[in-house]
Amino acid sequence: MPQQTIEELYEQALDRKQNPQTGSYTDYLYQKGLDKILKKVGEESTEVILGAKNNNEELIYETSDLLFHLMVLLVEKGVSLDDIKDELGSRLGKKSLLHERADWRGDKKNEKDS
Numbered sequence: 001m002p003q004q005t006i007e008e009l010y011e012q013a014l015d016r017k018q019n020p021q022t023g024s025y026t027d028y029l030y031q032k033g034l035d036k037i038l039k040k041v042g043e044e045s046t047e048v049i050l051g052a053k054n055n056n057e058e059l060i061y062e063t064s065d066l067l068f069h070l071m072v073l074l075v076e077k078g079v080s081l082d083d084i085k086d087e088l089g090s091r092l093g094k095k096s097l098l099h100e101r102a103d104w105r106g107d108k109k110n111e112k113d114s
């Protein structure tokens with residue numbers, strides 16, 4: 001079975017933006033505009049959560065849907081994958097702030113606030 005990288009998925013979405021194709025679902029999303037794309041990202045996020053509660057097959061399917069719609073959102077907003085990689089890179093090696101969280105320390109008093 002062929003595989004597709006996130007980079008290829010992004011490039012595909014970018015190509016659809018630059019070279020609109022009639023009958024393309026990606027093009028349909030761009031035509032509908034940002035609110036439609038955001039609605040799809042919201043729906044697909046919820047479906048990832050529901051899929052994870054069911055089984056890994058559904059989780060994989062819904063995560064793929066979400067990644068596709070996220071790539072369309074990034075393209076629509078003019079955000080590149082490099083922008084995301086830079087942000088992720090800036091976090092590399094940073095100490096997590098987990099130790100500052102009361103719930104992690106087992107502070108039951110604050111659990112209801114989390």
Ligand SMILES: N=c1c2ncn([C@@H]3O[C@H](COP(=O)(O)OP(=O)(O)OP(=O)(O)O)[C@@H](O)[C@H]3O)c2ncn1[C@@H]1O[C@H](COP(=O)(O)O)[C@@H](O)[C@H]1O
Nearest residue numbers: 009012013016021023024025026027040043064065068069
């Ligand atoms: N990876 C995807 C991909 N993942 C999900 N989807 C579409 O996302 C939609 C999600 O399903 P839903 O039931 O939630 O949505 P829907 O009812 O079809 O549509 P809405 O009216 O809700 O918007 C389906 O129509 C899927 O076909 C995708 N559509 C396209 N791609 C990739 O993009 C390429 C280009 O596709 P086109 O732009 O259609 O040529 C394809 O070859 C694929 O590689």
